[in-house]
Amino acid sequence: MRAASNAMPLLLAALMAGAVPVAVQAAAPAGAAPAAPTMPQLADLTRGLQSQPGFIDVWRDIDKGRVLLSVSALEQPFILASSLPYALGSNDVGLDRAQMGETRMVHFEKHGAKLLLVQENTNYVANSPDRDERAAVRESFSNSVLWSGEILASDNGHHLVDFSSFLLTDRHGIAARLADAKQGGYAVDAARSAVLAAEAKAFPDNVELESLLTFSGPGQAEYVRQVGADPASLSMRQRISMVRLPKLETDSWHPRPYHPYSGGFDANYVDFATPLASSIDVHWQVRHKLEKTDPTAAVSSVKKPIVYYVDRGAPEPVRSALIAGASWWASAFEKAGFKDAYRVELLPEGVDAQDIRYNVITWVHRATRGWSYGNAVADPRTGQILRGAVTLGSQRVRQDILIAEALLAPYGKDAPADKHKLAEEMALARLRQLAAHEVGHTLGFAHNFAASRMGNGSVMDYPHPILKLNAKGEVDLADAYGVGVGPWDDYIVKYIYGDFGSGAQEQAALAKLRADARAAGMLYSSDQDARTPGASHPDGLLWDFGPDTLKTWDQLGGVRQRALQTFSPGVLPDARQIGELEARLVPVYLLQRYQAEAVARLIGGGDFDYTSAGDVRAGAGKAGINVTPAEVQRQALKRLTDSLRAEYLALPANVLDVLTPPAAGYERNREYFATRMDSVFDAFSIAEAGAGQTVGFLLDPGRLNRVAWQHARDVQQPGVREVLAQVLDRTWKREPVPASVIGGEAVQLTANWVVSDALLNLLEGGKLHPQVAAEVRQSLLDLTQWTQKNPGKDVTAASRKQLAELVAAYLKDPRSVKLCGAPPVPPGAPI
Incomplete structure (x- = not known):
């Protein structure tokens, strides 16, 4: 009976666990081992x-x-x-x-x-x-x-x-x-x-x-x-x-070693089995599997083409724009020797868009506008892409329409009846480019923020609409965005996907491609040298355009001035509530926000290559940093400090006189300027945002540290004291603001405080080298001495007196002063 008593707990445990019960065997004779329970059959x-x-x-x-x-x-x-x-x-x-x-x-x-x-x-x-x-x-x-x-x-x-x-x-x-x-x-x-x-x-x-x-x-x-x-x-x-x-041992496709000038992404790992003289840090190019049916032919059909499918949830005319833009890559694959190797289609009805077998471009809705993405599922052993997944935010296209309408004012009583169609045309042109861009990521291609130096150099750049004034002085949106892939895109498709055999033959062909691309002037700068406010590479820029940073700044300045002069309720369709005028003012007032970053890159800037030691020895790449010439840095400094003056920051009467609080049922959101005047437009806050945009780039600690070193190595280059002197000369120490500037003195004082707050926060942040921090402190001390000799009058006098007291208190005991942070700036990107 001892064996039978052991069987019951086993059965109860099985029942409690939800397992299928098994028949309890008759009690075994005393001293015999219990029979093992029979496991259920899979079929049962x-x-x-x-x-x-x-x-x-x-x-x-x-x-x-x-x-x-x-x-x-x-x-x-x-x-x-x-x-x-x-x-x-x-x-x-x-x-x-x-x-x-x-x-x-x-x-x-x-x-x-x-x-x-x-x-x-x-x-x-x-x-x-x-x-x-x-x-x-x-x-x-x-x-x-x-x-x-x-x-x-x-x-x-x-x-x-x-x-x-x-x-x-x-x-x-x-x-x-x-x-x-x-x-x-x-x-x-x-x-x-x-x-x-x-x-x-x-x-x-x-x-x-x-x-x-x-x-x-x-x-x-x-x-x-x-x-x-x-x-x-x-x-x-x-x-x-x-x-x-994939089964690696039976696959004719082989991984390709990654090169930093390939323009692509890499899959990497540490391989302890590499030869002792080789690096254990292994990198492969991330790419789809693409094989020619005839490997010996210069141009051949492929065993399995790369196919992308567009989300059926995308409406027209968006759907057609997505298919057209994403299809641009077909020409680059053709040039690389692959016939009918890439195509884009509408997702068949009833197909599961999340099935990982399909490369899908998804039209995604969110509560607010936001970024789009291109991601790939890849084999970590080789970098072979198994699936591409594109996410396109639906509200971005509406932002482009908003920007275009704000620039054109197409609903004014004197505007041509069909002028508003230009806004939609620009937005769809941007959408085609965006589709190509995000698909490019899922093909294995990285950002190239230097491609805009070559005009429509690459869809893998972030493009700003190319804006200009026509012969009549009107804002011209014609050809705002490029059409088709550019020369850099042709290069990266050929480099990452081209069939060059294997081993030494492949490496020699790839080296020639790199050398030819550099000889053609193809620049390359990606995320790590582009996204921080204090980045140094003058070509690695988001949302800029043109080969000359300073000329583009001047060109956009003319467009901004014209758009402010013509700003009116005509920027809004009839059905929109008038409070939305302010949201449409944002991209016009801050039109040069991205180019301001480009101009700042010239100060303490220097370009450099993504390359390898072999390419440097072969003369196909360069080592070191090429510092921006001193005269260019000084021209950039002048333009940026000009944007801190009331003449630039103040709004004209035609704008101030039409701005209206949001109507009942509506409210301010992140797309508006901040206000400390309840629901009313705040002219102080807009000046703070404009000035804050400039000083955020110009007075970055990394930038000032580089300026100090460049000047230490070459005294002809501007130094920290020169940079700060020009900033203060054009703000706190400037001549009186002309009376023709509406609210000029008040606007200038607003910008002045943004500058002094930024300088104090530079010291507070602790990211400056000690000798650079010392120059900032001395500049602030010099400023307080200047204010004592030049006390000013009325509101200016009050600000100068308070500035001197604030700086003295901070330099004596930083803990005794509560500093103001950077002013809020409405979001710009993504566009």
Whole structure:
């Protein structure tokens, strides 16, 4: 009877665990070992369920809301990726429809009665034929177990597990994204979440699984309140994709070594099996697999073309613009020797846009305008792209229309009847370029912010509309955006995808391509040298245009002046409430905001190459930094400091006299200038924003540190004291503002305070070298002495007196002074 008493707890445990009960054997004779329980058969547990055979066999248990997997390939790596078929709709949080999540390389392991899903550490490898050498690296760095499940049944090497618990976890990092955006602590509410078993699909090379996740949280923060039906209960869908990896040993396609001048992205890892004299830091070009049917032909058809599909949710005329713009890349592939290798189509009706087999351009809606993205799922071992996913924010095109209408004032009583159509034409031209740009990222191409030096040099740049004045002095939007890919785009397609054989032959051909591109004057500067306010590369610029930074500044200045002179209710369609005038003033008043950054890059600036030691030795690349000439730096300094003067910052009467608070039912938002006058337009705040834009670029600590060093090495270059002297001479120390400038003295004092606050914050930030900080302090001391000798009158006198007291107090005891931060500036990008 002892054996029988042991059987009951086993049975109860099985019942409590939800397992199928097994027959209890008759009690064994005393002293005999109990019989092992019989494991259920896989066929028994899947009987009546919907079968989905594929890369991993899937069974849908729709009645119970479960997804069962039958896993046979153990220890075999594959790709695990997440995405969001249904999302949050907040640009600020960044959880967009169709957003791709992190790509992981994983495998299943069996340990006893458990199946584990393990993420491999792809950052450290040993690509060696020696098993022990590979094991030494694998054992040195930690993998991660992502999930564990009980094996329900095993049959001929197939192990059945209920994968539902994995699908009900936050694999996409939704809660972390909400927390990072300061929206509060959210967590999955299991009671209000469900596995969407009916959506589970399996194919020969991928499995697609989906769940509804509800996140509970405080629901008090701005962004979730803006978009959530109930901000304390956010429900989204999570897609989990499992993707078969290519078989490297049987694949005729081979990875291509990455070069910093390729213009592309790289997949990288540390390989401890490289020869001792070689770098262990391995980089591969990220690219789609593209193979000619005839490798010997200069131009050949391909075994499998690259096809992109446009979201059916994009309306006309947007849909046609997306297809047209994304199709521009076809010409570059043709020039690279691939016939009919690339095309763009409308997604067929009924096709699952989140199926990882499809490269998709998704038209995404958000509560506010925001960025667009191009992401790729790639094999971490080789950089081979397995899927391209483009996200295009729908409100960007409306921003382009707004900018064009603000410049043209097409609804005025004297405007031609069809003038407003020019705004839509410009916006659609931008949309075609944007589609090509984001698809380019998913083809493996990086930003090239220097391409604008070559006109329409590349769709991989950020383009500012090319604005000019026509012979009548009117704003001209004709040819605001380029058409088609540029010479840099032809180069990167040929470099990254061109078929040049392999080994030394391939490397020689690629070296010639690089040399020819440099000889043609193709410049290259990407994100790391373009996005910070104090960046030094004078060509790595977002949203600029033209080969000459200073000439473009002057050209845009003329357009800005004309647009302000003609600004009127005619910038608004009849049905819009008049309070929107201010939102349309923003891009006009700040029209030179991006070119101001370009001008600032010339101060303390210097260009340099992305290259290799071999290219430098071969004369195909240069080492070191080419410092911007002193005279160019001084011209740039003059233009920037001119933009701190009241003559530039003050608004004309025709603008001031029409600006109206938002109407009932409407309110100010981030697209308006800040105000400290309740709902009324604040002319002080707009001057603060304009001045703050300039000083943010000019008085960047990195820039001033470079200026100090350049002057130390060559005294002909401007130094820190010269830069600060010119800033103060054109603001605090300037001559009286002409009476013709409306509110001129008040506007100038506004800009003056922005400058002095910025100088004090420079010292407070602690990023200046001590000797540079000393020059800033001395400049402030000199300014206070000047104010004592030049006290001024009325409001000017009050400000000068308070400035002297503030500077003295700060320099004596910084902790005794509460500094003002940078003034708020309405968002510009993305356009």
